[in-house]
Amino acid sequence: MSHADTEQQRERTDDPPVRVTIVLPCYNEEEHVVDEVKRICSAMDASGYGYELLAVDDASDDGTLDRLREVEHLFPHMKVVAFGHNGGAGTVRRVGSRRARGEFVVWTDADMSYPNERIPELVATLDADPEIDQVVGARTQEMGTHKMLRVPAKWAIRKTAELLTGTRIPDLNSGLRVFRKDVARPYLRLLPPGFSCVTTITLAFLSNQHQVRYVPIEYAKRAGTSKFHFVRDAYRYILQVLRMVMYFNPLKVLMPPALWLLGIGTAKFVYDQVHSPFYLPNNTVFILMTGLLIAAIALLADLIVRSREHT
Numbered sequence: 001m002s003h004a005d006t007e008q009q010r011e012r013t014d015d016p017p018v019r020v021t022i023v024l025p026c027y028n029e030e031e032h033v034v035d036e037v038k039r040i041c042s043a044m045d046a047s048g049y050g051y052e053l054l055a056v057d058d059a060s061d062d063g064t065l066d067r068l069r070e071v072e073h074l075f076p077h078m079k080v081v082a083f084g085h086n087g088g089a090g091t092v093r094r095v096g097s098r099r100a101r102g103e104f105v106v107w108t109d110a111d112m113s114y115p116n117e118r119i120p121e122l123v124a125t126l127d128a129d130p131e132i133d134q135v136v137g138a139r140t141q142e143m144g145t146h147k148m149l150r151v152p153a154k155w156a157i158r159k160t161a162e163l164l165t166g167t168r169i170p171d172l173n174s175g176l177r178v179f180r181k182d183v184a185r186p187y188l189r190l191l192p193p194g195f196s197c198v199t200t201i202t203l204a205f206l207s208n209q210h211q212v213r214y215v216p217i218e219y220a221k222r223a224g225t226s227k228f229h230f231v232r233d234a235y236r237y238i239l240q241v242l243r244m245v246m247y248f249n250p251l252k253v254l255m256p257p258a259l260w261l262l263g264i265g266t267a268k269f270v271y272d273q274v275h276s277p278f279y280l281p282n283n284t285v286f287i288l289m290t291g292l293l294i295a296a297i298a299l300l301a302d303l304i305v306r307s308r309e310h311t
Contacts, residue, residue: 016049021104026068026110027064027086029110029111030060030062033064034067040108041075047120052102054081054099056082058086091191093107122135136176136215138214140219157238190244194236249302251302258298259291
């Protein structure tokens, strides 16, 4: 072993233990991925936190992986991971979070849109308060593509999530967040492969009464080309909101329509009996039976959820 290698090994041994793992999905970010790595590492080096940066190339079509390999030796805390096929941002974050050595896991993006120099601030906020389990950078503005369509769609989805979780959510799908690994571990298997993974981890925490704090952040226009597809990804976001709340609290989704149908059916039954005693129209029976069936499914689903919690 050379003298230089010995010195480098000694420096790494003297580093503080890893407390923070930063998972950085990289897909076709060749032009700016090194700048993003520099920004993250500079901020973390100055913070005093022991950290590791998992830069995961998600089978990029350009030279992203080559650029990461070229500079890997310059950043001793960075580890480059290469996927053999494109798995999606959610897959990268799930795999990276499971491999994490730190007690705090940071999710962010490599497209220069998030203020990654503020990662130590978010980590310190989580570290300072044991009652908090996740800190999310809540964007104060929308800078994505299809802005005229995204803003109302995201507002509607966010309001639906707030209604179902009973919690105010300033930003449902921010890509910049830090959470406690031990708290998130049971929910990692639920992460979908696409962008809605950030929505999933938010709803998983809120639905299970884990405290989430939101810190306002600026959001810049992304570098490179957006991978967001409005129709496909908006549909997935809506579906994921309903799926996650159903998974943890099915009564929130199913019982309100069941009670509405039962109420309408009862009112119509009374009306029918007043106007036509002893006559029960088929539509009245249909409304009442549908309400009863949905209520029964809701109670059965809730029973399954409760039994799962004790296994």
